[in-house]
Amino acid sequence: MKKEAVAITGVGVLSPIGLDVEGVVDALRTARSGIDRITTPPTPREFAAGVVKQDFADAFTRLELPFLDRCQQLAIVSARQALLEAGIEDFSDFGQRAGLYYGNVNGGAAATLEWSRQLLVEGKQAARPFAAMAIMSNAGAAQIAIRHKIFGPVVTHASACGSSGVALGEAARAIADGYLDVAVAGGAEAPLTAGVLGVFSGTRAMSGPDGDDVSRTCKPFSRDRTGLVLGEGAAFVVLEAASHAERRGATIHGYLTGYGISSDAHHIGMPAAEGQVRSLQAALDHARLQPRDIGYLNAHATATDGGDVIESAAIRAVFGDGDDATRVSSTKAVHGHLLGATSALEFVITLLSMRNRVLPASAHMGEMDPRCKLNHVGPVPLRDVELDHALSFSCGFGGTNVALIVSRNPG
Numbered sequence: 001m002k003k004e005a006v007a008i009t010g011v012g013v014l015s016p017i018g019l020d021v022e023g024v025v026d027a028l029r030t031a032r033s034g035i036d037r038i039t040t041p042p043t044p045r046e047f048a049a050g051v052v053k054q055d056f057a058d059a060f061t062r063l064e065l066p067f068l069d070r071c072q073q074l075a076i077v078s079a080r081q082a083l084l085e086a087g088i089e090d091f092s093d094f095g096q097r098a099g100l101y102y103g104n105v106n107g108g109a110a111a112t113l114e115w116s117r118q119l120l121v122e123g124k125q126a127a128r129p130f131a132a133m134a135i136m137s138n139a140g141a142a143q144i145a146i147r148h149k150i151f152g153p154v155v156t157h158a159s160a161c162g163s164s165g166v167a168l169g170e171a172a173r174a175i176a177d178g179y180l181d182v183a184v185a186g187g188a189e190a191p192l193t194a195g196v197l198g199v200f201s202g203t204r205a206m207s208g209p210d211g212d213d214v215s216r217t218c219k220p221f222s223r224d225r226t227g228l229v230l231g232e233g234a235a236f237v238v239l240e241a242a243s244h245a246e247r248r249g250a251t252i253h254g255y256l257t258g259y260g261i262s263s264d265a266h267h268i269g270m271p272a273a274e275g276q277v278r279s280l281q282a283a284l285d286h287a288r289l290q291p292r293d294i295g296y297l298n299a300h301a302t303a304t305d306g307g308d309v310i311e312s313a314a315i316r317a318v319f320g321d322g323d324d325a326t327r328v329s330s331t332k333a334v335h336g337h338l339l340g341a342t343s344a345l346e347f348v349i350t351l352l353s354m355r356n357r358v359l360p361a362s363a364h365m366g367e368m369d370p371r372c373k374l375n376h377v378g379p380v381p382l383r384d385v386e387l388d389h390a391l392s393f394s395c396g397f398g399g400t401n402v403a404l405i406v407s408r409n410p411g
Contacts, residue, residue, distance in 0.1 A: 005410035006172040006257070009250040010086025010238030012078040012186070013348050016050035016231050016335045020081060025356050028349065031363040031381055033215035033334040035229055040194040045201075048209040048217035049192050050231025050336025066130040068143070069108025070232075075140030075188035076147065078234035082184065083148060086238035087250060091182070092149035099152040099180050101171040102141035103164025103187030105340035106196055108134040113195045140188045140234075152180060158340065160396030161300065162261075163187055164235070165343030165404055169259035171239050181244045186236030187341035200230060203269070205304045216364040220301035220330035221308055221372040228302040231336025235344040237351075242410055254351050257389070258287030258405030269397055271307060276314035276393075276401050283391065283403035284318075287411065291319045294326045294405070295387040296359050296377075298350045300395045301330035302337050311395060312372040321374045326391075329377040333363040343394035343402055350392040351406045359385050 011021055016034025018024035027034070038049045056073040057065060068076075083089055091098040106112075111134035118124040133139055138156035145154045153174070157166040164187025171185035191197070200206045207227035210217040218229040245252055260282030264275030284291065297315065301308045319326040331349050338345055353360055359382040368376060389407045396402075 003176045004178060005242035005255055006175050007240050007242040007245045007252045008237050008254045008256060008351060009240045009245050009252060010082035011253060011348055011351065012081030012236045013345065014052055014074050014078045015233040015235065015345055016052055019054060021352065024349065025352050027334060028353060028358055028360045029381055029383065031334060031361045033363060035215050035217055035334065035336055037209050037214045038192060040192060040197055043194040043198060046209055047197050048207060048214050048229045050229060051192065052232050067133045069111040069134045069190065071104065071108050071188050071190035072140045072143050074190060074234040076143050078188065079144045079184055079186065079236040082236040082238050088182065088238065090149050092151065094181060096152045097181040098150050099171065099174060099183045100141050100145050100150045100154045101167035101183055101185040102138065102156045103167040103340045103344060104137050104140055104156060104189060105158055105160060105163055106189060106191050107137040108139065109191050109193045109196050111135045113193050144184065150184065159400040160398050161339060161342055162394045162396040162400040162402040163340035163343065165347065165394045165402030166261060168237065168256065168344060168347055168404055169261060169402060172256045172259055175239055175241050182238065182240045184236055185239055186234065186344040188234035189339045189341040190232045191230055191339055192232050197230060207303065218303050218333045218336060219364045219366065220303045220333055220362050221368055221376060222365045223367045223369045225303040225308065228304055229336040231338045233338050233345060234341055235348045237348065254354060255407045255410045256404060257407040257411050258283040258289065260286060260403040262401045264399030264401065266399055271310045271395050271399065273310050273314040273317065275399055276311060276395055277317050279401035279403045280314065280318045280393065283405050287405045287407065289389060289405065291326065293389050294319065294391050296353060296390040297326050297328045298346045298392045299328050299330045300393050302332055308369065309371045312374055315374055323375060325375040327359055327377050328374045329360050329362040331360045343392065346394065347392040347404050347406065350390045354387040354390050354406060354408060357385055358383050
């Protein structure tokens with residue numbers, strides 16, 4: 001059976017580098033950083049973090065707010081952007097032919113921390129009535145589905161840093177196989193709480209704020225990198241069967257042509273290059289492309305010592321590292337690591353890079369770690385670069401790897 005081409009007809013994003021598509025594109029062109037210095041009570045320590053500098057509480061009624069952690073607020077607003085651009089506000093006429101695929105790890109982190117405080121400090125024996133709905137990991141997906149009448153599959157993926165990439169890939173697969181006509185897919189994360197930041201501090205993989213310029217804290221692939229920086233935000237796309245999008249006259253921004261997913265089956269916290277290679281190769285095979293066809297690769301690279309080295313080895317094994325090899329960068333240098341939402345954000349960035357003929361930088365990279373030898377874009381964005389195909393790559397704790405290929409044409 002012939003597979004449906006999967007078109008991208010809507011994009012929504014709330015990120016440390018922009019609160020809409022235009023803001024993100026401007027940041028990619030200039031390598032503007034959204035990383036700032038924050039404190040998270042009750043911890044007095046300062047952290048570097050990718051911050052979305054807007055409060056969205058006023059977008060919701062007093063009756064809605066008790067159900068909504070900041071994470072769900074980000075998800076709802078970002079998904080609404082994507083739906084407005086796609087021109088589909090209400091999916092009730094689609095019945096079972098519309099779905100929603102969501103990636104998230106921490107659920108309502110602030111709501112969880114507040115209930116823990118009430119329990120352990122105030123001695124309360126029961127949470128407020130709606131705490132469960134604000135805490136649960138699938139709340140973002142449920143809230144979007146309720147608001148936009150999505151009656152088909154509404155599924156939440158929690159595969160660590162690959163969560164929202166899995167969501168996009170599985171949504172695309174359902175459309176390509178003919179099970180759905182349209183899907184909303186993406187992820188959201190609001191982890192900038194003492195609880196989550198403290199957990200990552202315990203991994204000894206997080207960087208302290210740069211003493212000279214906090215915006216330069218995250219330095220993927222650099223000899224001087226000091227660790228990862230967490231960020232918050234949300235990103236969604238509307239995926240649609242290309243024939244369906246064409247019939248209704250929708251604007252098509254690109255196509256999701258390749259999806260590769262693999263498990264390292266190696267170690268709960270340490271990646272393995274062999275597993276990453278399997279994911280990259282699977283995406284190429286799915287899209288029926290050769291490594292030389294990929295003009296740009298947005299790497300997972302979190303600026304950890306071991307992670308960047310292992311990922312570089314995997315990318316070299318598939319794409320090479322010479323001057324004619326695929327160009328590579330990590331945009332986490334400017335927005336930080338959004339955990340469950342990072343894959344969706346970086347897929348959107350990869351799409352926008354293709355549409356706007358810009359290769360994003362690995363900002364603040366400085367001198368490359370020789371163990372991370374690749375054909376790097378480097379610390380300055382490259383403009384006026386034509387791309388037919390680009391790849392977004394994510395790797396998560398537990399060993400799930402996700403590669404997504406976006407293309408200008410359906411192939």
